[in-house]
Amino acid sequence: MSESLRTISPVDGSVYVERPLAGATEINKALDVARAAQAEWRRVPVATRQQILRKAVAAFVAKKDEIAAEISWQMGRPISQAGGEVAGFKERADYMIDIAPEALGDYNPGEKAGFNRFIRREALGVVAIIAPWNFPYLTAVNGVVPALMAGNAVVLKHSHQTPLCAERFAEAFEAAGLPKGLFQYLHLSHADAEKLMGDIRVDFVNFTGSVPGGHAVQKAVGSKFIATGMELGGKDPAYIRADVNLDHAVENIIDGAFFNTGQSCCGIERIYAHESVFDAFAEKAADLVSQYRLGSPIDTNTNLGPMVRTSSAAFVRGQVADAIRDGAKALVDPAKFAANKEGTPYLAPQVLINVDHSMRVMTEESFGPVVGIMKVKSDEEAIALMNDSEFGLTASIWTADEDVALSIGDRLQTGTVFMNRADYLDPALAWTGVKNSGRGCTLSKLGYESLTRPKSFHLRTTI
CATH class of the missing domain: 3.40.605.10 (Aldehyde Dehydrogenase; Chain A, domain 1)
Known part of the structure; x- marks a missing residue:
């Protein structure tokens, strides 16, 4: 047989x-x-x-x-x-x-x-x-x-x-x-x-x-x-500069992080926000994520489905728990999501601050509905952090200055550089990655x- x-x-x-x-x-x-x-x-x-x-x-x-x-x-x-x-x-x-x-x-x-x-x-x-x-x-x-x-x-x-x-x-x-x-x-x-x-x-x-x-x-x-x-795969970063259109960035970065329950090779998995816009971005991001509707994907009102397997959800839960243990702060209350249950693939989305690269959630591919946000003081600091990864699939820069985006993009170790968008493959452009x-x-x-x-x-x- x-x-x-x-x-x-x-x-x-x-x-x-x-x-x-x-x-x-x-x-x-x-x-x-x-x-x-x-x-x-x-x-x-x-x-x-x-x-x-x-x-x-x-x-x-x-x-x-x-x-x-x-x-x-x-x-x-x-x-x-x-x-x-x-x-x-x-x-x-x-x-x-x-x-x-x-x-x-x-x-x-x-x-x-x-x-x-x-x-x-x-x-x-x-x-x-x-x-x-x-x-x-x-x-x-x-x-x-x-x-x-x-x-x-x-x-x-x-x-x-x-x-x-x-x-x-x-x-x-x-x-x-x-x-x-x-x-x-x-x-x-x-x-x-x-x-x-x-x-x-x-x-x-x-x-x-x-x-x-x-x-x-x-x-x-x-x-x-x-x-x-x-x-x-990837651990794709987004960098939010001080001159960003904040509302546009929040809407599109969060979609880039949580679409398909975060199960995207080129989804945004880590965010670096300039200190002048960090607090506003984090607040707006958490508010938007808190409005997601987790449930059966067959329900037309659902916009956040289950992860593919219970083991995958458990992996992300572990990343989040470890980060919080090490000092991260969770901005989204899992209790708002009735479908969120241990031992199932249904997992509440999460936004974390007070994170750093000593935490698995900022270095390991999560492939799930979680994203960490770090505060940075300059383009130089953001570039160093964006390149501090074993992966290099895509990176996005959120700014009003195209020349600066091009200058930063030239220094990023990645296959695709986005400006003011993310998580999209244009078939006219080469789809490629570097490193792992x-x-x-x-x-x-x-x-x-x-x-x-x-x-x-x-x-x-x-x-």
Whole structure:
């Protein structure tokens, strides 16, 4: 009897999905089929690929209400917000499809008498994508759509928390008429996922997940000379300067910290506020967070759902308790949130002051509904604190002075610098991280570079 995965819904603790796990036989078959299909697909014109993938996007969006409900039940995002992931999926997919002819076109280094010289982008072959549960479509689409557009085949292994997302991809591609074998999904154990990545028939691995997971990926592919793309999380900072538009900053920073119950790789997890605005910001932030409505994500009035697992909520509770023990002050009364209960994934949001970098809540990735606010006296102090992290995914600067934001941004060790916004991926810009936030790049024209290899043509036309 084969092993199976069981998705426990954070909504009510019920088993929402159960699926058999694939094994060595299924992996072997999927990779053989993928290689054969890719050999034909790489010769299909880019314009034809565009037509098929646009049909797939349309088929996916047509099921948006069903998909949104499934997101809520699988990982706990409020139904009032879950539909936004479908819209974000479409935005990213559309952009990467539209930019493909330019990104994949031949590069001509310039005329040289008697020669025809150019560089062509060639598909890698089979791309394995390992996707997480927290933004199950937005993380996966970053790799799936451009990989196919570039002429590759894709094998997707999705999180056991969100297995229906892999199946929704397959459904959309089938409706669009994507040739068989070009997109496949496998529900796999961790051990078999490592076997998939390590197989000689896999030419690139795209992984989104934890730092330990990233190390496991590197180990799995270590016997091959292939590249990997990895997004491994963050502890993203926000810096509030004295010249900030305070109300705008409060609204957007708090949303950036608590959207999706704080379960976002690029969510704001630590805040540094100039001493002249610290008290006002902290007061307004705590007041706004106290108005959140924690409850069942199926309730349309809820804007803060449960964490994905009880163990995740317990981890954040531990961070908060340790910080308070060490001198932090909690500004939000958990008693205001009736759904907040120990031993469940329902966790009251929290804002902390009197925090510092000796506390886990300011250094460890929380991935939950908590944020600490520190007082700073200068840009220099803020920059030093923002860079004092093992992570470097995004950082945001809240100021009226664009020149200052650019100057500070140049000194930050991060993949993306925001000014007066946060927690958003513009598909026209490279999505990348430094330090333990990973390596590689998705989205934008540059996102196609890791999914292709350059091939130079040097043709002597005059003899």
